[in-house]
Amino acid sequence: MLETLRDIYAVVWVDLRFLRRNLGKTMALTLVAPILYLLAFGYGLGRGASIEGFSYLQFVIPGILALTAMTTAFNTSGLKLHVDRLFFKCFDETLMSPVSAFSIIVGKALIGVLRGLLSSAALLLACLVFSPLPAVSLLFPLSLVVTCFTFSFLGVIVALLAKTHQDMTLFMSLVVLPMAFLSGTFFSLSQVPEALSIILSLSPLTHACLCLRASALGQPFPWFSLFILIGFGAIFFILCFVALKRTNK
Amino acid sequence: MEEVIATRNLTKKYKDVCAVENLNLSVNSGEIFGFLGPNGAGKTTTIRVLTTLTKPSSGSIWISGFDVEKEPGEVKKLIGVVQQHLTFDLDLSLRENLELHARLHHIPSKERKQRIGELLEFVGLTQQSEKMVEELSGGMKKAAMIARALIHKPKVLFLDEPTVGLDVQVRRRMWDLIRSLSRNGTTIFLTTHYIEEAEALCQRVGIVHHGLLIALGKPSELRQKVGMVTVEILVDGAFTRYEHFADRETANHYVQNLSSDHKTIIIRDSNLEDVFVKLTGKTVGED
Numbered sequence: 092m093l094e095t096l097r098d099i100y101a102v103v104w105v106d107l108r109f110l111r112r113n114l115g116k117t118m119a120l121t122l123v124a125p126i127l128y129l130l131a132f133g134y135g136l137g138r139g140a141s142i143e144g145f146s147y148l149q150f151v152i153p154g155i156l157a158l159t160a161m162t163t164a165f166n167t168s169g170l171k172l173h174v175d176r177l178f179f180k181c182f183d184e185t186l187m188s189p190v191s192a193f194s195i196i197v198g199k200a201l202i203g204v205l206r207g208l209l210s211s212a213a214l215l216l217a218c219l220v221f222s223p224l225p226a227v228s229l230l231f232p233l234s235l236v237v238t239c240f241t242f243s244f245l246g247v248i249v250a251l252l253a254k255t256h257q258d259m260t261l262f263m264s265l266v267v268l269p270m271a272f273l274s275g276t277f278f279s280l281s282q283v284p285e286a287l288s289i290i291l292s293l294s295p296l297t298h299a300c301l302c303l304r305a306s307a308l309g310q311p312f313p314w315f316s317l318f319i320l321i322g323f324g325a326i327f328f329i330l331c332f333v334a335l336k337r338t339n340k
Numbered sequence: 341m342e343e344v345i346a347t348r349n350l351t352k353k354y355k356d357v358c359a360v361e362n363l364n365l366s367v368n369s370g371e372i373f374g375f376l377g378p379n380g381a382g383k384t385t386t387i388r389v390l391t392t393l394t395k396p397s398s399g400s401i402w403i404s405g406f407d408v409e410k411e412p413g414e415v416k417k418l419i420g421v422v423q424q425h426l427t428f429d430l431d432l433s434l435r436e437n438l439e440l441h442a443r444l445h446h447i448p449s450k451e452r453k454q455r456i457g458e459l460l461e462f463v464g465l466t467q468q469s470e471k472m473v474e475e476l477s478g479g480m481k482k483a484a485m486i487a488r489a490l491i492h493k494p495k496v497l498f499l500d501e502p503t504v505g506l507d508v509q510v511r512r513r514m515w516d517l518i519r520s521l522s523r524n525g526t527t528i529f530l531t532t533h534y535i536e537e538a539e540a541l542c543q544r545v546g547i548v549h550h551g552l553l554i555a556l557g558k559p560s561e562l563r564q565k566v567g568m569v570t571v572e573i574l575v576d577g578a579f580t581r582y583e584h585f586a587d588r589e590t591a592n593h594y595v596q597n598l599s600s601d602h603k604t605i606i607i608r609d610s611n612l613e614d615v616f617v618k619l620t621g622k623t624v625g626e627d
Contacts, residue, residue, distance in 0.1 A: 094446075097446070098444075098446075100443075101440070101443035101444050102444070104440065104443055105429055105431075105432060105436075105440050108431075108432060108436055109431045109432070175429065179427070179428065179429050179430050179431075180423070180425060180426070180427045181427045181428055181429040181437075183393060183423065183427050184427055184440075184441060184444070184488075185444060186392070186393060187391055187392060187393060187416055187419070187421055188416060188441070188444035188445055189413050189414075189416040189417050189444075189445065189446070190444050191413075339392075339393060339394050339395045340394070340395065
């Protein structure tokens with residue numbers, strides 16, 4: 092147990108070093124997009140509108156937080172591992188060390204979780220300048236952590252399977268980007284036709300969004316969505332092992 | 341003598357290409373073993389398979405008695421690997437790269453610092469330790485790779501083309517480094533396509549061609565196979581003909597009986613390159 096923790100720390104240690112050295116730059120980089128969304132959609136487009144009994148701004152903030160947590164977690168763990176594996180090739184060194192697959196996967200995912208949480212926290216502070224959130228409960232950070240883990244594991248899978256840089260960007264454009272915009276981040280699923288809303292409920296981000304929004308606005312908490320999100324996380328975690336095994340072909 | 345590396349019928353296939361075919365090898369403790377062959381002969385694949393990075397298609401490998409496929413964890417503790425290309429995290433300094441390796445290999449923090457200091461000293465990089473890896477010269481990077489591979493005191497060191505692309509002086513220093521490691525008891529498995537490197541360093545060599553091991557033995561034994569003496573005859577000032585003889589006497593006798601048209605004739609000791617050409621029908625590096 093202790094040994095596993097030490098190994099996980101060894102794997103994440105590298106990325107923490109890098110983060111510490113570049114903290115300002117990385118935070119600025121991850122905050123640009125969500126703040127633009129906030130200004131464009133929340134402040135510009137949706138000003139004066141209300142949805143589900145809240146101002147549009149209040150409605151959209153948890154959505155943008157979910158989106159930020161997802162993209163930051165996915166990009167951080169995914170891109171770093173991708174570079175380590177295909178460009179620096181230093182991932183081989185990790186593979187040849189006596190560190191278990193479990194420790195490698197958790198260690199590589201943790202940096203995404205950490206940065207996802209950091210960016211979300213910073214964004215949350217920025218959002219509070221625009222508009223207070225009525226009823227942030229403890230379920231909010233819980234949902235955020237689960238979201239970060241789920242998408243961090245997804246990043247690890249894609250990075251382990253990608254054969255080229257293009258594979259990586261393709262996945263980001265075809266899966267991550269549409270998910271970011273369509274998973275009930277900027278609108279309520281009750282506004283779209285039922286068939287579409289069923290399709291959208293297949294996206295893990297939809298459930299992340301529902302959990303974050305409910306726990307921020309004081310709506311009844313969608314436990315079912317939290318379980319689905321955890322389920323996605325567990326499946327992604329298992330797929331990480333499959334993907335890691337495939338690297339020794 | 342203890343057998344440190346052993347393979348039985350080791351085969352690695354990629355689709356229909358056989359990168360390694362039915363390899364049976366045995367390397368003893370303390371030996372410097374050279375795996376020699378042209379580019380694309382399957383040397384790197386062999387190293388990857390021996391070091392747990394690639395799964396063999398069939399056959400078995402044991403490192404110090406541990407089965408590589410069944411007990412990779414034990415094997416990883418025993419091996420140090422220097423790959424042909426650089427495998428540094430370029431976002432980190434040299435020292436940080438070494439520290440990462442030490443952490444991954446469970447070296448306690450007190451020992452970590454001391455060991456990294458010693459090894460940087462050993463490869464002459466103490467002054468460069470705080471630099472980012474990218475700022476180092478090619479030779480320094482290679483030396484740093486070796487230093488890193490030694491942090492956990494591996495019993496076997498795998499070196500894939502350790503001197504490719506290095507200046508002559510750096511190359512000779514690298515050879516000295518490899519010899520001093522061997523003197524300290526480390527078993528070394530290296531691949532090279534430089535014949536003179538294999539001759540300078542290795543007690544035994546295996547020659548590999550298209551995935552097949554086509555010769556195995558001490559450099560002198562292999563030379564004996566083709567003949568200890570080689571005669572080079574420049575024909576028509578354009579191409580060179582090679583003839584191999586068991587000893588100087590028969591070589592001299594042959595030369596004396598050549599027609600006087602041949603102006604340029606060299607009589608010399610045979611080398612591994614002659615063995616290689618004789619066995620594969622081509623010079624090393626030519627494909």
